[in-house]
Amino acid sequence: MATFKLHFMASDHMVYEGDAESVSVMTTEGSIGILAYHSNLIMAVVPGIVEYVPAGKGAEAAGMTGKQISVVSDGLLKVENNDVMILVDTAENPEEIDEARAKRAEEKAREDLKRANSNRDVALASAELSRALSRIKASKSKHHL
Amino acid sequence: MPSTKEIKNRIKSVSDTQKITNAMYLISSTKMRRARKEAEETKPYFDLLRKEIRRMFAIEGGEVHSRYYDADVDENVAGGRNGILVITGDKGLAGAYNQNVIKESMELMDKSDEYRLYVVGDFGWRFYRTHGYPVCEDFQHSMNQPSLAMARDITRELLDDFDDGLFDRLYVCYTEFSGGLSFGTAMHDRLIPFDRDDFVPEGEETDVNASTVFEYEPDVKTVLERIMQSYLVGYVYSALVNSYSSEQSARMMAMDSANDNASELLGQLKLEFNHLRQNAITQEITEISSGARSLRNKGN
Structure with a gap:
């Protein structure tokens, strides 16, 4: 062809x-x-x-x-x-999408954490950050299977 | 005259500070290297994009009109309603880095009839707010680490406001990185409307083959408007990276001279300390020997 x-x-x-x-x-x-x-x-x-x-x-x-x-x-x-x-x-790649999204969420959460004004903001941002980090971890281990 | 203990304390506090400035120097140099490396990776893409835009202008330029580019705008006249994007750092301790770019933006504000201020970086954000300048409240970006995603967000927010007719022209104030250990040069560029001449620099036209005929679907204008947005993202990103590198480089310089000052101060303090110690010893010996002599005299 x-x-x-x-x-x-x-x-x-x-x-x-x-x-x-x-x-x-x-x-x-x-x-x-x-x-x-x-x-x-x-x-x-x-x-x-x-x-x-x-x-x-x-x-x-x-x-x-x-x-x-x-x-x-x-x-x-x-x-x-x-x-x-x-x-x-x-x-x-389709299999990378979750990871890329999670990475962006991580970046965003870190930024929010930096400029958080109240305890509540800090709590929200760190929760978001740990969620993003565990998503990244999960999608990484998926690749290695 | 300070006591030896006081001097000892000062020596300790100065050398602790020196440890911190030294660490900040190293951190800044790593951060800068990483940002430059990431920017290097995106360079081929934006070069190609720019080349394609240039080609489109070269071939179809005469008939294309759009709000994103306008040949009639005079660069030197900045009046009218301007959107101003100012890129500062998050923190101080970087010499005159933040002040320089803020000064640049002030000049632009003075020339504008009306302006909207978009600030990137916490330092500038705090500065404008405490000095009573109207800052766009919902435009919040920190200068933590410039990324393409961040440049994309910024560009989208700015274009939304542009589409809503909040300003007619968009300027960006940033610091051009000049390499090595140096303060960059604070400067401003016009983002919208584009200057068509930006894409047709002299002497560079040879690589554009104007004889190839292309079909455009649906038409040149639609295609151009779409890729202009990508190009804007690239422009904002490079402004971010340039500013970030300049900030780190300025901080490296500031920390370097702080290190030098600390070393000099330590030298002086140590000298003073040794003088004092020597004096104390001499005095003690004099006291002992004169005491011994008076005892001996008594015995006789």
């Missing part, structure tokens, strides 16, 4: 860079599927799911076979001469 180059990048990490057979993205105009030799295109990506099928030796070496799924937020999709670029604010 014909392939194209895919650069799939989130703001804080590279999700996938290499050959791919197909990719499907949610955009302002609905879901769009892209195969090799798609016409040049620029669209806005909306929060949703990106599905892509990696191809080539690099993908096999990384153990990526079959369809890969990533949950993304707003961003940009560009197709230029068989070279597809997806730029999104955040991209997470």
Whole structure:
């Protein structure tokens, strides 16, 4: 099957860079599927799911076979001469979502704790913090199973 | 003349303080390194984003109009209703870091007909409140550690207010990090509306291939408006990281000189202490020997 180059990048990490057979993205105009030799295109990506099928030796070496799924937020999709670029604010594997959410909750709780004015605020924030920490712990141990 | 005990106490308290300033120095340097590293990781993304925006302007720029970018706004005239985002630190003890950026924001306020103040960092928050400036009460962010999520929250809140028509232009006052051990430079940038020229710097146009034709769906304006928001997040984030690094660097410098002062003070105190001890010994010997002599004289 014909392939194209895919650069799939989130703001804080590279999700996938290499050959791919197909990719499907949610955009302002609905879901769009892209195969090799798609016409040049620029669209806005909306929060949703990106599905892509990696191809080539690099993908096999990384153990990526079959369809890969990533949950993304707003961003940009560009197709230029068989070279597809997806730029999104955040991209997470489905199994990472809980952890990422818990991490954000942790950050928020720590911030609240710092600026807490009353005993009640402190109690609320530290409860929120310990909840977030145990969620992080739980989701981490899930990965290792 | 202080007693040896008093001097001993002072030496102890000064060296305890020195331990603290030394620890703060080390903490600041670690914090700074971590923030810079995280910012480095996001750089390729925002570079690419900027490049795409530039390309869109280069190709379709002439026909695109939006409230986010406007070629007609003169940078030097700051009148009108302005939103001002000021990025300060959470704590003091960082030299003139907080004062500099606050001074920068004051200048901007003086030029504005009307302004809304958005403050990041507890120090600035307390400062403006105690000095009676109108601060947006529900905009609360501490400068604990800049993160993308935080930049995203800030940008969303600011854009909400912008969409509600609370201000016409948005400025950000932050401290540009100049590397190494130095105070950064406090400065302000206009975030909204964007200056189109920001995206077409001289000499950089060669990497944009303007001959490729793209389809835009649904249209250029919609696509641009959406990615402009992502770009704003990147801008706010880099302002946060720059300020944070400058703050830590300023604190490192302040602590470094506190360390030096403490060492100098310790040296003086030790000298004084030794003088006193030596005097006491000499005096004791004189007393003993004169006592012994008078005893001997009596015996004769």
